[in-house]
Amino acid sequence: MFGFLFLIFLAALFGDSFTLAGAAEKPAAFDEEWSKLIAAAKREGTVAVASGGAPSRQYRPVVEVFQKRFGITVEVSTGSATDTVNRVLAERKAGKYTMDIALISVREAQQRLLPSGSLIPFTPLLIHPEVLDKSVWYLNRHWYGDKNSNTIFIYHVSKEDKYEYWYNTDKIKEPETASLKKQTDFFDPRWKGKMLGQGMGDPSGLRQMIDSYFEPDRGPDWVKTYLLDAGLTFSDDRRILETWLVGGRFPLQPVVTGSEDLITLSKKGLPIKQAFLSKQVALIRAGGSGCCISAFANAPHPNAAKLFANWFLTKEAQTLTHTLIPNLDRSSLRNDVPVGEVPPDQRRVAGVEYGFPDADPKFGARQAEAQKWILKLWESRQK
């Protein structure tokens, strides 16, 4: 009995080393498997990737490298991720299987692809030593966004260690912002009628509210006040919001996502300024279609899918995502890729352990409940 326990102890102690040693000892076997996989994938000729939103465009130069390297066509669907998912689910319901790989958000995958049985476990597809080597990934492990921690692989995350807000410097002078110290300060009557926010028809706006619901600095009451009582003016159109902020019609935006454009406008001398409030817990988040990769069941090109999945997570491909996509608003969970185009505020600080709610197996269900509650609140505005 003791001997058996001792063996378990040894295995637990040196588990990673055994794995690494195993991986390191198998290059010849891997090379052979890899070559066979490439040959099989080439015979299939194509890999179909379901994606949407900005990432479906952002990844074009990256997948072009794959196409040139392996001579396999990559078809990436574009447009709205929800439309892509609708189409794929309708096809699958009719017994038509057209997609191999999903580059789709955790939320879409968790709430729709996974419950419909469209995805298969991703872990068994991983064979490339560079991907299997957990030591090169954040906190020495692979990260998944599903309750079984084996299907929705998270490779890119955005960092949130402070709250960002923006104001118009013509209408609000810097000393006035000194009164803004915590999140509830935005609800001071002096700001009523002066604030703007993203509507819940904007997926990022909704995502921000879901995140806020779980954050100690904000929470459900804050979300309720923000949506119903704080006197914000909402629009789902970010360009309209931007014009209002720059023109000063509504000079304060307390919750902001995708602020790259605002940063550009600010740098070009327009009267808007970014400011920050502290956050109790620094977080990393997997949001949007650019965070995660998963594999479809009954894929028409299973070998090409496997090849793409492995290649996409290698150092080379993850480096390409950092270097070929300008102003990337997130970064790879691989620790061994150069920062490239990732802006400084999105770079993880070495040695810091961030909260990572999307990787919590129970978070998906709680997130879905919060989403329902928020959408109900939002609709109640229309009474």
Place this chain on the structure above:
Amino acid sequence: MERSPTLDELRVARSVPALHPTAGHFIMAAVLLVLGYFLVWPVVLLLINSFNAAGDWFVEPRVWGLRHWQNAFLRPGLLRSLGNSALIWLLTVSFSFPIGVAIAWLLARTRIPFSHSLEFMFWIAYMVPTLPTTIAWISLLDPDLGFINVGLTKLGLFTQGPFNIFSVPGIVWANLMGHGIAIKVMLLTPAFRNMDSTLEEAARVGGAGNLRTVFRVTLPLMLPAMMLVLALQLLRIFQSFETEYLLGMPFGFYVYSTKIFALIRDPVPNYGEATVLASMTLLVIALIIPVQRWILERRRYTTITGSFRPGLIDMGRWNYVAFGAIAALLVLLTIGPLFILVLGSFMTRIGYFTLGFTLDHWKFVLNDPVFIKALRTTLVLGATAAIISPLLFSVIAYILVRTRLPGRAALDLMVWCSGAIPGILAGLGLLWLFLGTPGLGFFFGTIWALIIVVILQGKTTGVNVMKGVFVQVGADMEEAARVAGAGWLRTYFRIWLPLLTPTLMLVAVMNFVAAAGATGSIILLASRDTMTLSLMALELSSIAVSNREAASIISIFIIAITVLGAIVVRALGARVGVRAHASAAPALANVTEAAKSGNLA
């Protein structure tokens, strides 16, 4: 007093057998079957599935129940949104309808200079997509930042901007400047042109002035056409969406269609409740069809006969005043939005002159590997829709108005009902149809599926516009052709086609525009290989990509190819159709003579 013949009495079948019974029944059965399958079956599929109580149709197992029907009507603010929709519709129609009728009359019945060019400009106004027009008006009438408000404030005329686009009047204005006026002028002008001046001359000889003639003769004769335009507008009451959504949300103003859109765009789309809410349009249709039939059957509306004389009223110097007013309106409808579109495409960022100008957006679009594919697909779809749809719709309209074949009421209902469901829901129904029908799955993901959709998508407007013309044309020419021994097909091509040409051109252009701009109806059917320019523009202007400058460039391309298409259609129409105005009477007389002499070959 002798009663005017009713529409049924006018139908040629009473005096001339329109079709050999067997052939006629066969054709009707085929039309009902094919159209029923592609037009009505997707709607029926949606309605059946609205009783599938599952929250996510694609994910959860099917459970039959009334949940969606109950929940849909318990949505907060539903009644208010209905009221808001009705308010916007009423206000928009109150302005656009009289203006549309007046302009159509001026263009068609008076000696206003450049009337055909002005009419063509209204076509161009119709070709400019709604979204860029609304954005352009936001840039002009935003209360604080709009160029017009800022200009008026800087001139010292006002202390603050007098206009606010984010208001009910703002929404109505944007609707009028969008397609509100243009579509009515487009649809009504050909009908006014088809009027025999003999009746107006008789009124004048009887001592009536121009105005009295208009109200006592011209407008009553135009009642079917005006009714159709109004009915088609009514059909859109719960579908008009973009402008209301963009301008209404900032001041908490929601319309019925916003509710439908929100349900479809939910993170987990609620197609069930969206279908329930959209199906309310069927009630509107239930109102439209009997009213339309009642009006059409009350009296006779024939305005084109073998002795057709298209005389025009000379208003003297008022011709030029009217020209100036219409030209000024056209500047607002076309030049303004087009200028903003083109200017925006060269701006570093739309709305910020201080950031300067650039060619980067053009390079971005032209270097996009999808662009050429999308352009090619759009051209194929546009051209197919422009060629096939008008012919198909004219045959359907002919069957509905000029024959007594059984099943006409069902066919009419089919045409109306299929227009009741918004594009994106109809797209879902079609997706099921293609995926669920053995043999049709082959079309899925190919351009053929899109071709079928774009050919049929303008049917409600197209068929009804054609019906309007068939009601106007007297039976004498067709009867003459039949007496001369011409068969149905020959009569159709030698008599009807030349008479219908102006309307066919109109429907061709409208379908070209609809095909080139289709998004909702094809978004679930298009693949990366069959991406269209409109889908590309939608993607570029989406929240996630938010490249409105590049989307403007795509819109410019769509407008450019549509204008070119319209020019080609007009040129072809001029060759095929009966010559307009002065030459029309002899041409019609020739057709009738030829028919009478049996020389139609």
